[in-house]
Amino acid sequence: MSTILHALPDEAADAGPPSLRLPFDVAEVEHRPFTTARMTLRPLAAYDADDVWEYQRLPEVLRYIPWPERERDEAREHTEARAGMRRLVADGDAIFLAMVLDGRVIGDLMVRLSSAQHARLEIGWVVHPDFHGRGLATEGADVLLDLAFGRLAAHRVVAHLDARNAASAGLCERLGMRREATIVEEEYNDGEWQDTASYGMLRREWRALRATGVTRDPA
Template sequence: MSTILHALPDEAADAGPPALRLPFDVAEIDHRPLSTARMTLRPLASSDADDVWEYQRLPEVLRFIPWPEREHDEAIEHTTTRAGMRRLVADGDAIFLAMVFEGRVIGDVMLRVSNVMHACLEIGWVANPAFHGRGLATEAADAALDVAFGRLAAHRVVAHLDARNTASANLCERLGMRREALLLDDEFNDGEWQDTASYGMLRREWRTLRSGRPA
């Protein structure tokens, strides 16, 4: 189980009104990285660029994420840009947490403010395929949900993914998220229209799931 920052919102808060605990700075996680059963999650750093490049350049990763193909120097710049996104204040702000396993970064998890007014956050993830099949991405995303609902007091967390990405769809379901929509021809990437699958979870659902986990 991951370590949650600060106290959990109580059940009375689930009924509203929405009240995201912002601003949030990832310096909190710098000082106290999240520990899971097998990994550490900490803020993504520009020094992680080479590890990120190992999965950012792979066709099987780019197939489902709307990233362009980048040269190594461009990829370093991209990782540096994402690492510099350290505060959640307003709609569209995002932070990225590096998944550190056996001394290397094997993926990262995003939390983005979708709608402050309605206390909605978006979660996303990407992982090195060399480490697929071990449940590590699920472990990391589960820890990020604890931050979203526990520290940030989100009312709702959503995930939007390429509908062909069955691995991420299965991950959503393992987390306890429900499929809420299939948006046909939602985005035009790689020369074709692509469908988007949307998943969601409410704080009261997360609370119920978490109550069944060992302390």
């Protein structure tokens, strides 16, 4: 479990007006990285490019993420660009955290500011297939929810994914997020129209899960 809960908004704030705690700079995480049972989560860095390349280049990863196929140099530039996104201030801003296991970056996590006005954040993740099925994505995504609802005081957190991605759908459900919509043929990728599945959670729902201390199956 992450260590972000010291910043819990009070329950009265759950139904009140939006109160996102912005700006947020990942420098906070550099000084005090998040830890889970097995991983360290820190800001993605330009020097992680080689590790990221190991999963960014795989067809089974690209199938469900709207990344184009990139040459190694292009992929390095992409990682450097994401590593340079360090602050949440305005709509569209995003930050990325590296999932570090035994000194290796095995995936990365995203928090994007969808709407400051409505206190809405989006989360996302990508993990090297060699590390699937071990509950590591669940550990990392749990930290994202604690960061979003605890430190940042989001009212609502959403996740949007390729509707064919059963593994990510299962992760959303283990986190306690509910499937709210299937947007039919929303995007055209890889030569075909693809549906998008949308999941959501409210701060009061997250608070209730944390209060019960329920341990989810991390499979």
